[in-house]
Amino acid sequence: MAKMDETLTMLKDLTDAKGISGHEKEARGVMEKYLAPHADEVYTDNLGSLIGKKAGNPDGPKIMVAGHLDEIGFMVTRIDDKGFVYFQTIGGWWSQVMLAQRVTIMGSKGDVTGVIGSKPPHILSAEARKKPVKIEDMFIDIGASSKDEAHDFGVKPGDSIVPYFEFSQLKNEKMLLAKAWDNRIGCAIAIEVLKQLKNADHPNVVYGVGTIQEEVGLRGARTSAHKIQPDIGFGVDVGIAGDTPGISNHEADSKLGKGPQLVLYDASMISHKGVRDFIVKTADENNIPYQFTSMAGGGTDSGSIHLTANGVPSLSITIATRYIHSHAAILHRDDFENAVKLIVEAIKKLDSETVKEIQLA
Structure with a gap:
């Protein structure tokens, strides 16, 4: 294996951690270790979802970036x-x-x-x-x-x-093989977003969240979003890769390494048009690659987040991943890094006025 850098070490620690739905304690401990240095405060809801808060403008809108801690x-x-x-x-x-x-x-x-x-x-x-x-x-x-x-x-x-499966880099070192990418990669995105905002100005309050029990009904997203009461929500998760033999474009057409996926539709949510258009514009302005995807079945934490209180405009941003819901899955490091970059650039622009415009889109 190639030399592990700081990011790879985090990804290994997150994926090696054991945490099925309803018993996320070990995974939560790992996420907290990496999240806490970049947050103003870290706490949990009563069911154990982890919340890291970072205030740019304390009077600005609340932005929630949620990956789920649990694995199948x-x-x-x-x-x-x-x-x-x-x-x-x-x-x-x-x-x-x-x-x-x-x-x-x-x-x-x-x-x-x-x-x-x-x-x-x-x-x-x-x-x-x-x-x-x-x-x-x-x-x-x-x-x-x-x-x-x-x-x-x-x-x-x-x-x-x-x-049981150990984290490994493949011969192409950007291809990463591990268990529990679904959804420790979302947890890693939430951590990395807060890290990259550490010394940056942002006109809002950002919450990096590791939710519990997503795989059995988006449950921790409901309780943590209820605690946060966000104005904008991003569910970060894995998505279906369509670049292996036996999968037609009609079933899935996303490819590893071609950018994060913007989820148009799944069984839990129709993506909010205002948030979607804002993210597409942000990606285009910053030359960040992205892919559109939709799934007739399944859902992400955004499905619970967007129904919190009187509604939260939300979008799921996912990482195309091969062989999810098995012992071992493969994703591409570039997609992870571009997802982080996209969310960071978006957060820098999400002031009160922009959020109002998004809500009315």
Whole structure:
């Protein structure tokens, strides 16, 4: 691996952290470590979303930049008499990316390594090989020989189960492979935006937020936005990359390295035209590349943010990412850096007058 710089170290720390929906504490601790030096104050809402506040003009509008702390994973539901662990999925999983994958159970006596069990092909009939295994039939092998031994390991129902995968740079060093890009990259964007505004004038108050429980219903965005009461919201997340074999342009046409995605539409929100036009203009003026995208299904934290109080004009800005909702995904560092640059340039111009114009667009 190439030498790790400060940004890569942050991205590694964020993605290596374990934090499925409902148990984001470890990921929150990492984000707080990197966010706090650039914020005037850091606090949480009552469910555990992390909020870093930085005031440019304390009387200016409130701008919320939110990535979510949680990643998809599993939860222990029961342990059978032979010591095999059964689980509930947390977030959206496709069964075909799960078998034979390594996981970490966050037990009461420390981390326990396991693997999602699979049958060897030698004993499968030709018919069985063609059929995907149902998630409800899967189990995790932690090397226990009985329920009592599994309990002795510190494993019990309710424990978090996290995909295991180490952060890596690919041979093209701008291509980054890791678990939990969905959505530690959004957390990294929120951190980096506050960092780049450290000594800059901005006519507003900026909130860099790490929300909880996005993958199970945009829940932390609702509570944190209620606490902040923002005037403008940006949900920063991953988006679908369409540049791998088997994906048609009709399904997804974004490419890695071609700029952040501006989400026109998803199942949680129609993007606010005023914010969208403002961001496009900002990108064009600063020669920042961008791509448009839309998704018939799924949503981002903006879906909750824009419905806060009497409404918050919002836009989702996402990073095209391959293989999301699996153990390992790939994104391009340039897209991350251009997303940060775009949001920073936008924030510098979001004074009270501009926000009023946006609201009336």
